[in-house]
Amino acid sequence: MSAPERIPARGVTSSASAASAGSSPPGPAYAELLAEGELTVRGQVRDASNAVLYCTVAREGREAACVYKPVAGERPLWDFPDGTLAQREVAAYEVSEATGWGLVPPTVLRDGPYGQGMCQLWIEGEPGSELLALVEGEEAGDGWKAVGFAEVGNGETALLVHADDQRLRRLAVLDAVVNNADRKGGHLLPAAEGRLYGIDHGVTFNVENKLRTLLWGWAGEPLTQEAVDVLERLRDALGEGGALAGKLVALITPAELDATRERVAALLRSGRHPEPSGDWPAIPWPPV
Numbered sequence: 001m002s003a004p005e006r007i008p009a010r011g012v013t014s015s016a017s018a019a020s021a022g023s024s025p026p027g028p029a030y031a032e033l034l035a036e037g038e039l040t041v042r043g044q045v046r047d048a049s050n051a052v053l054y055c056t057v058a059r060e061g062r063e064a065a066c067v068y069k070p071v072a073g074e075r076p077l078w079d080f081p082d083g084t085l086a087q088r089e090v091a092a093y094e095v096s097e098a099t100g101w102g103l104v105p106p107t108v109l110r111d112g113p114y115g116q117g118m119c120q121l122w123i124e125g126e127p128g129s130e131l132l133a134l135v136e137g138e139e140a141g142d143g144w145k146a147v148g149f150a151e152v153g154n155g156e157t158a159l160l161v162h163a164d165d166q167r168l169r170r171l172a173v174l175d176a177v178v179n180n181a182d183r184k185g186g187h188l189l190p191a192a193e194g195r196l197y198g199i200d201h202g203v204t205f206n207v208e209n210k211l212r213t214l215l216w217g218w219a220g221e222p223l224t225q226e227a228v229d230v231l232e233r234l235r236d237a238l239g240e241g242g243a244l245a246g247k248l249v250a251l252i253t254p255a256e257l258d259a260t261r262e263r264v265a266a267l268l269r270s271g272r273h274p275e276p277s278g279d280w281p282a283i284p285w286p287p288v
Helices: 028-036 087-100 166-177 223-239 241-247 254-270
Strands: 038-044 053-059 062-070 107-112 115-121 132-135 144-152 156-163 188-190 196-198
Touching: 028 053, 028 062, 028 107, 028 115, 038 062, 053 166, 087 107, 087 115, 087 166, 087 223, 087 241, 087 254, 132 144, 166 196, 166 223, 166 254, 223 241, 223 254, 241 254
Parallel strands: none
Antiparallel strands: 038 053, 053 062, 062 115, 107 115, 132 156, 144 156, 188 196
């Protein structure tokens, strides 16, 4: 690829009108800009498993930084159909929008310099928000939830914990709905104004249960009433003729859509956060 290969600083944009996405949740206007604007490749994120290009998108005097992941740059996976990761990223955004939580940056499917791919608003990370930690002992401590023990070298272990944070708990519910097989620490993006985003949703919506996440701290605990209300709205939106179902049918297979409906129904029946199934590694590797 002709663009310089580099990892840009978070939040780099080329005009004062570019989107920082910090003060308020990005709205549909950003999705329109991503879909219709002129896409220009500025660089490449080198440490990604698939092709990830840092770009700007411009239209009618507006400009924003974004990430473009062309389908042609996707590595084949044994358990997902080839050339479908971009659509799954867009589908995860649509489910996030339907929850009203705004946990996934605006994401669209569009043509670009290297063919069709996913285009997502670049969110500027906000340093200093500690969401994950390794601690000594067997207790998570106040304000933290235990995930499990991790090897830290020299035969020693430490307790992996995540913050007991409402934003993370919402994300844990979203991940259960979309069947996220790769919720790593590096896929958690704290932003300005206290917002939190989840990114990298290419391995989602599998028919088989593949939930793999660092957010197991609430496993088996009752869902919040807020989560129940959101799941009930999702159930209706995923029904025949529902608005969300109409969007997902163009992005995932009918069997995957049915499996998503069943996951929502199962969460409502149990009224609890899911627990590891034991049939699939519960924590992604590497965890960050």
